[in-house]
Amino acid sequence: MKRLNTRLITPQLCAVILLIMLPLVSVLGLMTGPVFIPLSDILSIMLAGDGAANGSNSQEKLIIEIIRLPRVMLSLIVGALLAACGALLQGLFRNPLADPALIGVSAGASVGASSVIVFGSMVNSGGVMLGLSAISMGAFGGAIVASVIIYRLATGPQGTSVATMLLAGIAISALAGAATNTLSYLADNDMLRRISLWQMGNLQGASWERVGLGALTAGCLAVLIPRETGALNAMLLGESEARHLGINVEWLKRRLIIYSALGVAISVAIAGVIAFVGLMVPHLIRLLVGPDHRSLLPLSALAGAILLVAADALARVVIAPAELPVGIVTSLLGAPFFLWLLVLQRGRS
């Protein structure tokens, strides 16, 4: 097909730019932190393997291997998951203002996760902490319940009402906040520390275990979601239009809710609630290459990964030697962006 002149760049060019930025930003993420590690050392550590470590280099090697590398990997995965799930939810709701954290899906996930921590260790005699997998299951349950409630409330035959969607999101977030606070009240110190992670997105707890779980989820979704892109495009026309184009809309919606809830739940379980990534990234990509999900979803995942690694690097240097939770950085960027979108929408209607 002919090149579309209403678009700023082609999807191919966008992919090339993002693929060049990805390793650059990742290396930047490895360099920054309380201890600055120069590029040459990172390259020698990454390339040399086990044998070459000596002197001060061995300390840097530990920092990279135990702290920075898992953290950068976790940011990449969580950023990609959140951005792709944001794009998926926006397609499902047929509305570009849906974001997992804004509409309460993330809050639902964090209630699910907190309940598993508190009640799980109450039931488990001796307060043995449950593993990450159980907490993820709790987060998944919470995210599904929240998604279904919001979808039922906000979507009718005429499409989604933004007002209802955002208001339902506020209500669910408030409810989830109350539930999480109650759980915090019941929790002991150790649980409390873990619960507080979910309320403020935080990548400090990065571990290879979390990276593995995130990578597994991202891998599954990367296989499943591309099969839905054609149907997602047709869904943007409207539900009955999609039905007339031969799509089984009810099953499609169920699959989309499960996929997005899974992605959001796992990202909440391993990094807490990080707002606005799912809103900002797909929006920017749509402005650049258009709304076609075949390019929107993979490019959003790439750009989301880049954004979160960069935001996390920023979070580590702004008030160094202390660090900000990365959720604060994305909110600082995202909230004004969201307001700007609202103003644009008001101007249009």
Place this chain on the structure above:
Amino acid sequence: MLKTNSVGLTISAVPLLNNISIDCPRGSVTALMGPNGAGKTSLLKVIAGEHKASQGRVEINGQSREDWKQSEIAKFMAVLPQSSTLEFAFTAQEVVALGRTPHATGLLRDAEIIIGALAKVDASYLAQRSFVQLSGGEKQRVQLARVLAQIWEHCEGDSATDGILLLDEPSAAFDLAHQLMLIEIVQQIAARGVTVVMVMHDLNLAAKCADQMVFMNCGQCTAVGTVKELLTPELIAKVFSVDAEVITHPLQGTPMVVV
């Protein structure tokens, strides 16, 4: 090709359709007409499969509507709704491309069809424009191109099976020239074997192309027949509560309603 057998529809205890039986043979054009709230769109939605008939059944090619898989029906039946809400900035060309979703004919063939469909509705110049910025009539023309693209092989007469096209007030947003364009397209594809059922308000426009008219009122089918049989002052007064004269078009000889 397309039949409704005593179709009734009741939604949340409100009866919308009652005992509607119409028969649309292959390549015929049927105009559903009647005052607002008569049930025209409801009938179209039952045929399209959006609502399940509460009584009776819809037959497509001699087979009950419910026995068809949606993905199979989409290959030969296209539906143009009254209005559409698309909030995402697809180009007109991309919107038309969505019409090819049910088919796997390949990008090259689809690109040809998209160009052909846009040209057919006089919208080639809109191809690269963002759909959300088009006027109402332009949007409707692009949507018409989308449904034509969906059953393009049938519209071109080079398909082994027969197509069905359902249109809900297709001309409502069109200017005069494009209303006539629509009539021409409908006549052309019907001549190639596509069965067309459309909801229309303009009696004279429908008179130009319909083989069969269906007058509906309060969910009932008041009269079914040819244009000449139905366009009488008595029936028009009964269905539309309007006093009208029916004269003959000086050149084409078709009946014309004058109010």
